[in-house]
Amino acid sequence: MTRILLADDHTILRDGIRALLSADADLDVVGEASNGTEVLAILETTQVDVVLMDVQMPVLDGFATVPELRQRFPEVKVLVLTMLDHENYVSRMFEAGAMGYVLKNAAISEITYAIRTVAAGNSFLCTEIGLSMLYKAVNRTSTIHPEENGAPVGAELTARELEVLKLIAEGMTNGEISDKLFTSKRTIETHRQNIIAKTQAKNTAALIKLAVSRGLIS
Structure with missing residues (x-):
């Protein structure tokens, strides 16, 4: 069983993700947070395997939360779930300590696969961003x-x-x-x-x- 903490400032989005993940018997949403400060507080008292976290949040955003989280709770993995697809955001979050990055428009099958991959200690980058960065890296135009x-x-x-x-x-x-x-x-x-x-x-x-x-x- 993979224990998940949802971190996003939009309640309706958290509700939607929780509902989608509830269909998977191996995934358990054990908490929700609307900002990074709440994430850190919840981790003090709740056992979590993966934090599914947005980048843009009030009070304490993803960029500030991840380094603090990794220092205080090194066993907890971070999977970014966001609409920000620019490679600058991707590199900054990985440098901060995130282990995965997936876009909110990804299919639920890719999101659940990403959760399991990160929970197992492996890195994950969603298909859409990976392909985009690859083509830019080789300077290929189509x-x-x-x-x-x-x-x-x-x-x-x-x-x-x-x-x-x-x-x-x-x-x-x-x-x-x-x-x-x-x-x-x-x-x-x-x-x-x-x-x-x-x-x-x-x-x-x-x-x-x-x-x-x-x-x-x-």
Whole structure:
């Protein structure tokens, strides 16, 4: 059983996460806090394995809370759950002592996987941020210039859209892609529609042919 402390200043978000996690028999939410000061106070009297913590909180935010928490309660792991996706925030939280970083728009399957990974003493970075940082690190741009009536039409694909495109080319269904990327089927359907709209491909077959011709997939 993994004991979890939820730390977020929005009550409705904590209620939602608690409800989602309650479906997992191996995860137990043992407390809630609206800021870092409350987190530290709860840890004085409650046994916790993982603190699922937002970055932006009043009184004492995540940046200030994590170093103090790690010093006073070194056995407790911190998993950041936030909407802040810039690599600066990610690096600062890891430097502060967090062991994982996941976005609030991630699927519950990815969040629970992250909790278990961090609880086991391993680091975790959500798929969306990991891919974004990877593409920036290698300074790779993903631009398709399809032709319509002989004129090039520029359309830039995001890192996630390019990944979805590659999986489509492998013959995977929307459901299979959603399972692989730890996201919802509806999100994958949206990515597929955006890719087709950006490239102005008439159908999936035309899209794959175009991507191959541009060297985006093999």
